[in-house]
Amino acid sequence: MKIKRIRRFTDDVERLAQLTPVESTMFLSSYLESNMTFPLYGVYEKKELRGVMTSGNLVFSVGFNNGEGIEECAKKIRRDLMWQQSFVGPRFIISSLWNYLESYVNYPFDVRNQLLLTWQAQSNMSDDLPSVSFDVPFIELRLAHHSDFLAVFPVARAMFIEEVGYDPCDSTGAYEQRLHYYLRNKRTYIGVIRENADERIIFKADIGALTSDVLQFQGVWVAPEYRGQGIGKYCMARVLRDAYQRHQVMMSLYVNEYNKRARRLYASLGFRHHCDWQTITLR
Numbered sequence: 356m357k358i359k360r361i362r363r364f365t366d367d368v369e370r371l372a373q374l375t376p377v378e379s380t381m382f383l384s385s386y387l388e389s390n391m392t393f394p395l396y397g398v399y400e401k402k403e404l405r406g407v408m409t410s411g412n413l414v415f416s417v418g419f420n421n422g423e424g425i426e427e428c429a430k431k432i433r434r435d436l437m438w439q440q441s442f443v444g445p446r447f448i449i450s451s452l453w454n455y456l457e458s459y460v461n462y463p464f465d466v467r468n469q470l471l472l473t474w475q476a477q478s479n480m481s482d483d484l485p486s487v488s489f490d491v492p493f494i495e496l497r498l499a500h501h502s503d504f505l506a507v508f509p510v511a512r513a514m515f516i517e518e519v520g521y522d523p524c525d526s527t528g529a530y531e532q533r534l535h536y537y538l539r540n541k542r543t544y545i546g547v548i549r550e551n552a553d554e555r556i557i558f559k560a561d562i563g564a565l566t567s568d569v570l571q572f573q574g575v576w577v578a579p580e581y582r583g584q585g586i587g588k589y590c591m592a593r594v595l596r597d598a599y600q601r602h603q604v605m606m607s608l609y610v611n612e613y614n615k616r617a618r619r620l621y622a623s624l625g626f627r628h629h630c631d632w633q634t635i636t637l638r
Contacts, residue, residue, distance in 0.1 A: 356405075358427045361395040367404045368397070372417045376568040377473055377607050377629055378445055382407075382415040384564035384571070388536070396431050398424030410435050414442040414452075422451055429455035436460055436637070445471075446631040453635055464638035465520060467611055470618070472626040474606040476599060491589050494557070498597075499543040501535070507543060508534060510556045514576040521638060537561055544597075546590045557581050558590040562598065570598060572608040575617075588620055595624060609634075 361368065364386055372379035385393075393411035397404050398419070406418035406425075410432035419425055429452055436459055442449050446468065457463070499507050511534055515523045523530040537543045542565070546558030556578075563573030572594075577587045595606060609632045610617050 356424055356427070357399045358424065358431060359397050359399060360431075361397045361407070364395075368395075368407055368417075371404050371407060373568075375417065376566065377471065377605065379415075379417050380564045380566055380569040380571045380607060381413075381443060382409065382417055383566045385409075385413065385415065387566070394432075394435075396428050398428065408432065408452075412440045414444075416444045416448045416452070419448050422447070425451045426455050428452070432456075433459055440637055442633075442635040444633070446633040449633040449635060460637060463635050465634075465636040467634040467636075468613075469609045469611050469632040469634060471609045471629045471632040472607060472621055473629045474595065474624065474626045489585065489589070491586065493548050494586070494590065495547045496558070496590055496593050497545065497547070498541045499538055499545045501538040503545065504535065504538055506554065506556055507538065507545060507559070510545075510559055510576070511543075511561075511574065514559065514574055518576075519636065544590075544594045546586070558586060560591065560594050565602070565604075567604070569605045569607055570602050572598075572606065575608070583616075587617075588623065591620070592624055 369383075372383050376383075393409050393413075396408050396410065398406035398408075400423075404418070405420075405423065406416065406428070408417075408419075408425075408428040408431075409415045414432065416425075416428075425448060433456060436456065442452060453463075508531070512522070512524060512530070515530075534543075542562040544558075544560045545556045547554050548557055549555075558578070558581075559574060559576045560572055561574040562570055564571040575587070575591065577590075598606065606626075607629065608621070608626070610621060
């Protein structure tokens with residue numbers, strides 16, 4: 356078994372990723388958006404590519420079905436631990452990787468056991484799309500425009516702090532740039548209500564990753580005072596309907612294992628468990 360630095364996105368890498376299109380959505384989407392500006396290592400057995408792992412501020416993995424090669428990749432990416440932020444992927448891969456790396460850092464900022472869920476229409480008929488049995492007429496649900504940045508930014512930032520536990524904004528402006536990208540490319544849905552003459556966002560969901568086969572939602576959020584009222588189900592059902600009509604692909608998302616309310620909501624919309632997931636964050 357050999358570990359090699361991969362200098363460009365080859366057909367072999369794409370073929371390997373397509374074997375597990377749901378698990379590889381973030382990896383493929385990141386490549387398409389950034390043209391692979393991050394280091395990439397491949398695990399080869401008899402010249403056949405068996406696994407791929409990125410090294411950078413987000414560590415993704417593809418392949419490694421039998422677990423072989425994870426330790427060798429850990430040795431390669433160990434040098435970047437000072438500035439890596441998150442390890443994301445199937446739980447058996449990320450937990451194995453962390454077993455080799457944890458002695459080189461004091462402690463992780465956060466370890467999240469999650470579930471990767473998928474939703475797929477049974478046909479192209481609209482009757483297959485999820486719906487809810489009531490209406491909430493005062494919510495305007497729409498794709499956010501780039502002109503909505505000043506309204507969306509504090510909502511997205513507050514959601515990130517609540518969910519992850521730290522402020523994503525820093526001197527690089529990377530978080531703001533990411534949000535600009537979402538808005539320019541019609542990747543953020545918002546639910547808006549009117550309070551007097553002003554608009555207020557009470558729901559948000561991002562298309563965090565998108566390939567030709569799979570769309571992955573991230574950053575799903577409901578304003579705290581509107582939770583437990585069916586707002587999340589109402590909005591997410593309509594987001595699913597619109598996103599499917601636009602993209603015609605499988606939908607996915609990952610949810611914290613402990614969040615039973617969110618798991619029930621997604622199950623009621625037709626999402627099903629695909630695999631166990633894990634995110635480990637360094638700060």
